[in-house]
Amino acid sequence: MSYSRFLLARAATLLIVAVIAISVTLLIVGGFGVMDELAVDEIRREARREIVLNPEFRGLSRDEIERRTEALAQDWIVGAGLDKPFYQRAPRYLLQVLTWDFGRAQFLISDSGSRQVKDIILERLPRTALLFTTGSILSIAVGLALGLLIGKNPGSFQDKVITGLALISYSMPLWWIGMIMILVFSSHLGVLPPGGFVSIPPPEDALLYTLDVFRHMLLPLLTILLVGFGGMAYVTRNIILGVFQQDYIYAARVRGIPERTVTYRHALRAASPPIVTIAGFSLVFSIFGAIISETVFNWKGMGLLFWEAVNMQDVPVVLGLVYISIFLYVSLIFILDLTYMLLDPRVRSGSR
Amino acid sequence: MKEGERVKWFMSELSKSKAGVLGLVMILILIGISAYTLAAVPTRDMEKWNQLDQWLDNPPSAPPKWINLLTEKSLPETYIVESRGGAAASISEVPELYSSEVTLKYDFHYDDFPSSLILSVTVLSYSEELYMRVLWERPNGDRMTIIDHIFPSSPEDPPHKISERFYISTDPEVKMRLTSFILEETGLSLYPEEMSTNRVLFLKLMQGRSVSNSTEPLKGTYKVRVMVQGFDSRDSIESAKLSIGGKVHGLAGTDSSRRDLLLGILWGTPVALMVGLFTAILSTFTGLTLGATSGFYLGKLDEVIQRFTDFMMSIPALPILILLSFLFRPSIWNLVLLLALFGWMGVCKVTRSMAMQFREEKYIEAARSLGASNLWIITHHILPQLLPYTFAQVALSVPSAIISEAALSFLGLGDPTIVTWGRLLHDAQIAGAALNNYWWWVITPGLLIALVASSFSLLGNALDKILHPKLRR
Numbered sequence: 001m002s003y004s005r006f007l008l009a010r011a012a013t014l015l016i017v018a019v020i021a022i023s024v025t026l027l028i029v030g031g032f033g034v035m036d037e038l039a040v041d042e043i044r045r046e047a048r049r050e051i052v053l054n055p056e057f058r059g060l061s062r063d064e065i066e067r068r069t070e071a072l073a074q075d076w077i078v079g080a081g082l083d084k085p086f087y088q089r090a091p092r093y094l095l096q097v098l099t100w101d102f103g104r105a106q107f108l109i110s111d112s113g114s115r116q117v118k119d120i121i122l123e124r125l126p127r128t129a130l131l132f133t134t135g136s137i138l139s140i141a142v143g144l145a146l147g148l149l150i151g152k153n154p155g156s157f158q159d160k161v162i163t164g165l166a167l168i169s170y171s172m173p174l175w176w177i178g179m180i181m182i183l184v185f186s187s188h189l190g191v192l193p194p195g196g197f198v199s200i201p202p203p204e205d206a207l208l209y210t211l212d213v214f215r216h217m218l219l220p221l222l223t224i225l226l227v228g229f230g231g232m233a234y235v236t237r238n239i240i241l242g243v244f245q246q247d248y249i250y251a252a253r254v255r256g257i258p259e260r261t262v263t264y265r266h267a268l269r270a271a272s273p274p275i276v277t278i279a280g281f282s283l284v285f286s287i288f289g290a291i292i293s294e295t296v297f298n299w300k301g302m303g304l305l306f307w308e309a310v311n312m313q314d315v316p317v318v319l320g321l322v323y324i325s326i327f328l329y330v331s332l333i334f335i336l337d338l339t340y341m342l343l344d345p346r347v348r349s350g351s352r
Numbered sequence: 353m354k355e356g357e358r359v360k361w362f363m364s365e366l367s368k369s370k371a372g373v374l375g376l377v378m379i380l381i382l383i384g385i386s387a388y389t390l391a392a393v394p395t396r397d398m399e400k401w402n403q404l405d406q407w408l409d410n411p412p413s414a415p416p417k418w419i420n421l422l423t424e425k426s427l428p429e430t431y432i433v434e435s436r437g438g439a440a441a442s443i444s445e446v447p448e449l450y451s452s453e454v455t456l457k458y459d460f461h462y463d464d465f466p467s468s469l470i471l472s473v474t475v476l477s478y479s480e481e482l483y484m485r486v487l488w489e490r491p492n493g494d495r496m497t498i499i500d501h502i503f504p505s506s507p508e509d510p511p512h513k514i515s516e517r518f519y520i521s522t523d524p525e526v527k528m529r530l531t532s533f534i535l536e537e538t539g540l541s542l543y544p545e546e547m548s549t550n551r552v553l554f555l556k557l558m559q560g561r562s563v564s565n566s567t568e569p570l571k572g573t574y575k576v577r578v579m580v581q582g583f584d585s586r587d588s589i590e591s592a593k594l595s596i597g598g599k600v601h602g603l604a605g606t607d608s609s610r611r612d613l614l615l616g617i618l619w620g621t622p623v624a625l626m627v628g629l630f631t632a633i634l635s636t637f638t639g640l641t642l643g644a645t646s647g648f649y650l651g652k653l654d655e656v657i658q659r660f661t662d663f664m665m666s667i668p669a670l671p672i673l674i675l676l677s678f679l680f681r682p683s684i685w686n687l688v689l690l691l692a693l694f695g696w697m698g699v700c701k702v703t704r705s706m707a708m709q710f711r712e713e714k715y716i717e718a719a720r721s722l723g724a725s726n727l728w729i730i731t732h733h734i735l736p737q738l739l740p741y742t743f744a745q746v747a748l749s750v751p752s753a754i755i756s757e758a759a760l761s762f763l764g765l766g767d768p769t770i771v772t773w774g775r776l777l778h779d780a781q782i783a784g785a786a787l788n789n790y791w792w793w794v795i796t797p798g799l800l801i802a803l804v805a806s807s808f809s810l811l812g813n814a815l816d817k818i819l820h821p822k823l824r825r
Contacts, residue, residue: 013662014666017662017663017666017667020663021663021666021667021672025672025675028676028679029675029679032679032680034679167806167809167810167813168802168806170751170805170806170809171751171755171802171805171806171809172798172801172802172805172806173755173758173759173762173798173801173802175759175762176758176777176794176798176801176802179777179780179781179785179786179794179798180786180794180795180798182786182787183786183789183791183794183795186786186787187786187787187788187789188789194786194787291670291671291674291759291763292759292762292763295762295763295781296781296786306671306674306763307763310674310678310763310764310765311764315678315679318674318675318678319675321671322671322672322674322675325668325671325672326667326668326671328668329666329667329668330666330667333666
């Protein structure tokens with residue numbers, strides 16, 4: 001009972017967080033006139049189209065077209081309420097963003113030809129998810145296995161190596177390692193493609209297509225693994241180390257329970273909730289680390305879109321990306337909470 | 353313990369941690385590099401970074417020169433020969449004609465060809481027109497005219513000081529002249545588009561062997577004779593400069609805009625340290641103050657601060673940072689503020705729980721019963737106890753600050769007036785440095801980012817173990 005109520009409360013809180021974050025962003029952006037400039041630009045463009053394409057006005061002088069465009073644009077600007085102060089329109093903007101209406105892009109177009117910011121972003125999202133969830137799962141799995149290994153033998157040689165690696169990988173930008181990987185495996189050894197999603201032209205056969213995508217994914221995956229597994233192993237090690245010092249583990253061993261069972265049934269079970277939290281957070285962060293790594297690997301996901309939008313000065317797309325990031329982040333935190341509760345028996349039974 | 357004893361105890365504890373000592377030594381070296389840069393490299397040089405026309409003497413995308421130690425083939429270094437001109441001498445056959453000459457000598461002893469040749473000549477002209485001829489003399493005695501040029505007359509009163517740059521390696525006329533030279537020497541006719549001027553000028557030519565097959569340069573002393581003729585005895589060459597662009601440059605190589613990366617790397621050091629430290633200090637002390645206040649007062653104030661902290665923790669920092677820097681193009685100082693804005697929450701949570709423990713202690717109660725105000729208790733009893741933890745936290749916050757700054761600069765959102773390592777990597781990404789195998793351009797800046805970050809995290813971890821009351825056993 002309290003379990004579902006807690007979840008509900010949590011969902012409500014996170015929703016409020018998202019709404020506040022989006023409102024603040026809107027206020028900052030709108031307060032400095034960015035939103036209005038965008039809207040006015042869009043209206044001017046539309047007005048010009050209207051006038052230029054209208055057969056009635058064909059043959060008019062340039063000044064005349066200019067004048068009519070301006071007059072029509074002014075009409076529309078007043079019609080859209082853009083002459084009033086920003087705060088009067090803010091609620092409408094907020095409603096638009098909350099219903100995932102992010103407006104039209106200035107320059108960027110989606111592969112399907114749409115200029116809606118939402119379409120452009122949603123087209124990219126699955127590719128980001130594919131690369132970075134696979135990468136995170138890989139590094140979590142490897143990190144977990146290694147963490148278990150060294151957590152049981154603290155102070156050993158492996159322990160020192162992996163702890164050292166964890167510390168080093170924490171200090172290295174993921175995207176820079178990506179550049180190095182391209183240098184080594186692509187430019188120098190020439191064994192893997194430096195980036196992209198599939199070869200051009202893509203293979204026709206579905207199986208070959210999948211294999212080709214996987215080949216392109218290999219280098220970024222390797223990079224994520226290289227940077228990610230150290231930290232995960234280190235965290236697992238510390239948690240396992242703590243669990244193995246508990247009395248009940250000692251008691252289990254004394255009772256003659258096999259070491260394997262002690263490790264997996266007793267220790268890992270107790271250690272799993274905190275490990276999952278950390279793993280989840282590392283997953284969430286890795287998705288935002290993607291923003292830059294995708295650029296390096298020319299992986300056409302959300303991250304590369306950030307780079308493209310920033311470099312092309314496409315403000316609506318940058319804004320849309322930020323709004324979607326907020327939604328995503330908040331939902332991921334919620335999923336994390338949910339998983340944590342499912343794993344922790346104290347929470348599950350409602351005795352919290 | 354007295355202050356002196358405490359410091360002594362602290363130092364002895366720190367010296368026990370190998371990682372901590374290593375981190376400290378690395379930081380001291382980095383501070384040394386920064387101090388050297390600030391003292392020895394003038395700020396003017398850094399402003400030069402954005403003026404691309406200031407770098408034309410360097411070869412583009414050249415690896416550092418120490419790779420000559422690693423490879424058998426020795427690659428040419430950039431070399432500049434400069435000469436002041438002499439007075440004009442009259443030419444006996446033609447009484448009215450005066451000529452002055454400058455010879456530039458270049459000892460060439462490499463196994464590869466130079467990347468560019470630029471000749472700059474400044475003449476002092478009193479005549480209407482001034483003729484210039486440039487001869488290229490090879491070590492084996494071959495001699496060819498590469499440039500014939502007329503310095504134009506000027507409507508102003510003499511003397512005219514005229515400077516001209518000749519881009520020998522790309523000049524089509526030089527190419528035409530070289531094709532006829534090759535035809536004479538080897539009997540082969542070449543299309544001008546087929547050959548690279550630098551190669552042919554330095555090539556060891558062999559009879560009957562095509563130019564594209566021979567790869568061996570001719571070693572020895574090359575001479576460039578610049579001759580100027582005019583109708584006034586005062587006509588003369590003021591200076592002549594030949595820049596021979598190498599294939600290697602400096603200690604760190606160059607980027608595709610010919611800039612010396614060493615300069616960018618040196619200037620990046622104080623900037624990175626400054627951004628890292630200031631952000632870390634600012635965010636840690638914000639977190640400390642908010643956390644201590646929150647944990648000490650509890651109640652409504654605590655609720656407000658904690659909800660705000662939770663809020664800040666539930667929004668994605670990087671996308672919002674990108675948006676803010678995209679819209680407002682912050683200076684490096686504002687960037688520090690922005691980074692600190694998203695970096696204080698962890699410290700706040702930890703100090704809050706620590707402050708909550710401290711407020712229950714007996715001596716706090718004693719202080720309170722003696723009439724101490726809340727503010728006095730916080731500043732005199734709570735904060736000093738939290739301070740040691742703070743030192744470790746400052747060191748531990750530096751890496752993420754530096755990496756975040758590098759990330760923003762990498763996206764091209766950093767302060768455009770300042771050279772940072774992230775910006776070097778941004779330029780590298782734009783130029784496709786990783787794809788083109790310009791390893792020197794990618795490895796050095798990133799390695800330095802990693803070095804700074806890891807030295808602070810090594811030190812931070814060591815400090816944390818010594819100072820954090822919870823971790824001490």
